[in-house]
Amino acid sequence: METPWYSEVQKKLLHVFKVESFRRNQLEAINATLDGQDVFLLMPTGGGKSLCFQLPAICETGRTKGVTVVIGPLISLMDDQVQALREKGIDVEALNKDMPAEKSREIRQRLRHSSNKPKLLYVTPERIQLDDMNETLGLLYRQGLLARFAVDEVHCISEWGRDFRDAYKALDVLRKNFPKVPIMALTGTATKRVVNDIVTRLKIEGCLQLRQSFNRRNLNYMVEAKVGRGLAKIVEFINSKHHGKTGIIYCRSRIDCEQVAGELCDQHRIPAKYFHAGLDRETKTQILQDWQSGACKVVVATTAFGMGIDKADVRFVIHQCLPRSLEGYYQETGRAGRDGKPADCVLYYNYGDAQSLFRLIRNEDTTSAESKEASEDGLRRVVQFCQNVIDCRREQVLAYFDEKFDPRDCNEQCDNCRNGGSVQVQDVTEITKMIVSRMPNDEYRITRNQLVDIVRGSQKKDLREKGFDQLSLFGICKDKGENVERIIDLMLSEQYLATRSIQCHQAWTKEYLKRLLISCGEAGSFS
Ligand code: ADP
Numbered sequence: 023m024e025t026p027w028y029s030e031v032q033k034k035l036l037h038v039f040k041v042e043s044f045r046r047n048q049l050e051a052i053n054a055t056l057d058g059q060d061v062f063l064l065m066p067t068g069g070g071k072s073l074c075f076q077l078p079a080i081c082e083t084g085r086t087k088g089v090t091v092v093i094g095p096l097i098s099l100m101d102d103q104v105q106a107l108r109e110k111g112i113d114v115e116a117l118n119k120d121m122p123a124e125k126s127r128e129i130r131q132r133l134r135h136s137s138n139k140p141k142l143l144y145v146t147p148e149r150i151q152l153d154d155m156n157e158t159l160g161l162l163y164r165q166g167l168l169a170r171f172a173v174d175e176v177h178c179i180s181e182w183g184r185d186f187r188d189a190y191k192a193l194d195v196l197r198k199n200f201p202k203v204p205i206m207a208l209t210g211t212a213t214k215r216v217v218n219d220i221v222t223r224l225k226i227e228g229c230l231q232l233r234q235s236f237n238r239r240n241l242n243y244m245v246e247a248k249v250g251r252g253l254a255k256i257v258e259f260i261n262s263k264h265h266g267k268t269g270i271i272y273c274r275s276r277i278d279c280e281q282v283a284g285e286l287c288d289q290h291r292i293p294a295k296y297f298h299a300g301l302d303r304e305t306k307t308q309i310l311q312d313w314q315s316g317a318c319k320v321v322v323a324t325t326a327f328g329m330g331i332d333k334a335d336v337r338f339v340i341h342q343c344l345p346r347s348l349e350g351y352y353q354e355t356g357r358a359g360r361d362g363k364p365a366d367c368v369l370y371y372n373y374g375d376a377q378s379l380f381r382l383i384r385n386e387d388t389t390s391a392e393s394k395e396a397s398e399d400g401l402r403r404v405v406q407f408c409q410n411v412i413d414c415r416r417e418q419v420l421a422y423f424d425e426k427f428d429p430r431d432c433n434e435q436c437d438n439c440r441n442g443g444s445v446q447v448q449d450v451t452e453i454t455k456m457i458v459s460r461m462p463n464d465e466y467r468i469t470r471n472q473l474v475d476i477v478r479g480s481q482k483k484d485l486r487e488k489g490f491d492q493l494s495l496f497g498i499c500k501d502k503g504e505n506v507e508r509i510i511d512l513m514l515s516e517q518y519l520a521t522r523s524i525q526c527h528q529a530w531t532k533e534y535l536k537r538l539l540i541s542c543g544e545a546g547s548f549s
C-alpha cells in the first residue's frame with residue numbers, strides 16, 4: 023500500500039543519497055519509523071543500515087517531526103558518517119567529549135532555541151547520561167521535536183553480546199523519559215538470546231522486527247590445519263592468491279601481532295603493520311588512515327581492530343589463531359568482501375591453540391563464573407566448527423544465529439562443500455566407548471598428547487617411566503593411523519573426555535599451571 027510519504031522517500035533516495043533502489047528491508051524499516059513505530063533491524067554488516075535512519079531523518083511528510091538522535095559507540099565511526107552526510111548537504115551535528123566546550127554549547131543552543139535545528143544529532147551513549155543532554159532532549163521532546171532514536175550497534179546493550187558496554191545498558195532511560203519517541207534498534211549481529219535482551223532492555227516489545235539472511239555469499243570459508251605458527255602456509259596463501267591485495271590477519275595476543283607482522287615484512291617481503299589496543303592513539307589513527315587509503319595493505323591485528331572498520335576491498339581475512347566465539351568469527355570474517363566481490367576467509371587451527379585458549383579463559387579472574395561458562399561454551403563451538411569437516415561452513419556459522427541454511431546454496435564456496443565427495447565418514451562410537459571405559463582414574467594425570475601416545479602404543483621412554491604402558495588403554499588405537507588425534511580431539515571438544523578445571527590457587531606457580539595436565543577421570547556418558 024502506498025504511504026503518504028512514498029514519493030518524498032523515493033525522491034530523496036535518488037537525489038540526496040544517489041541510490042537507485044532499496045535493498046532488502048530498507049523500505050520496510052523506513053516506512054515503519056516514519057509511521058512512528060519501533061523497529062528492530064537485523065542486517066549483516068555492509069547491508070545498509072544507516073540509510074534506514076538517515077533517509078527518514080530528512081523527510082518532511084512522515085508522522086514524526088524534528089531531530090533524529092543517533093546513538094553509536096564510536097566517535098571515529100560517527101565522524102565518518104557525519105562527514106558523508108554533510109557532503110550530501112544534510113544538516114547534521116555530532117557531540118563528542120573531545121570537542122571544545124564552546125562548540126558543544128553552540129550545538130546545544132541550536133537544539134534548544136534555534137528554529138533551524140539539525141536533522142540528525144550523533145551522540146555516544148555516555149553523552150545521553152549527562153544532565154545537560156537530558157535537559158536538551160527533554161526540551162525537544164516537549165516541543166514535539168524528537169523524531170526518533172536510532173540506536174546503532176545495539177548488541178552492545180547485552181551482556182550476552184561480545185561488545186557489551188555499560189553506557190549502553192543505561193539506554194533504558196529512552197523509553198522511560200521519552201515514552202512517545204519511536205526507537206529504531208540496529209545491529210549486524212544478534213543471536214536469539216541477544217535479540218530478546220535488547221527488546222526487553224529498550225522496552226520495544228511491540229516493535230517491527232526485520233531480519234534477513236546473514237549469509238555472505240561472496241565469502242569463501244576455509245579451515246586449514248595449522249603447522250607451527252602457521253606462517254609458512256599464510257605466506258604461501260597470500261603470495262599465491264592475494265599478492266599485493268588488502269587483507270587482515272587476526273592473532274590472539276599483542277606480541278603475536280608484532281612478531282607475525284615483523285616476520286612478514288623482514289623475511290617474506292609482505293609489507294604488514296600490526297595493530298592492537300596497546301598502541302597509542304596517534305599510531306592507531308595513522309595505521310587506520312594508511313589502511314583506508316590503501317598505503318598499507320596487510321594489517322596483523324588483535325580483535326581490537328574491529329568495529330567501524332569499513333573498507334570495501336578487503337580480499338582476505340586470516341585467523342592465525344582461532345577466535346573465541348563463532349559470533350566473533352562471523353564479525354571478523356565479515357570485514358572481507360564488503361564490495362560484493364569474492365574474498366577468502368581462512369582459519370588456521372590446531373587443538374593446542376584451543377587448549378591454551380580454554381586455559382586462558384579459566385584463569386581470567388575478572389569475570390563471573392557464569393560468563394566464564396559462556397566463554398567456554400562459545401569456544402567449544404568454535405572447536406566443533408573447526409573439527410567438523412563434513413557440514414557446510416555457512417550452515418554451521420549461520421546455525422549459530424539460529425538461521426537455517428540450505429548447503430546447496432553455498433555453491434561450493436567453502437572447503438567442506440568442495441571436498442564433499444572425498445570425505446570418508448567413519449563411525450567412531452565403538453572406539454570412543456572403549457577409550458572412555460578404559461580411562462584410568464583421577465590419580466593418573468594424562469595430557470592430551472600423552473593420551474594420543476598411549477592409545478597409539480608409543481614406545482616413548484617417559485610413558486614407560488610413568489607406567490602408562492601398563493594401562494589397558496595402551497595401544498588400543500594402534501591401527502588408526504592419523505585419525506587417532508582427531509578422535510581424541512573430538513572427544514575432548516564434545517566433552518566425552520573432560521579437562522580438569524583449573525582453579526587458580528595462590529600457591530600454584532605459573533610453571534605448575536603450565537604443567538597442569540588433562541585429567542581424563544571425569545568421562546561423560548554416551549547417548
Ligand atoms: P551497515 O551499517 O549495515 O554495515 P552501511 O549503512 O554502512 O551498512 O552501508 C554500507 C554501504 O552500502 C554504504 O556504502 C552505503 O552507501 C551502501 N548502501 C546502502 N544502501 C544502499 C542501496 N539501497 N543501494 C546501494 N548502496 C547502498
Ligand code: MG
Pocket residue numbers: 071072174
Ligand atoms: Mg553501520
Ligand code: ZN
Pocket residue numbers: 413414415416417429432433434435436437438439440
Ligand atoms: Zn558450504
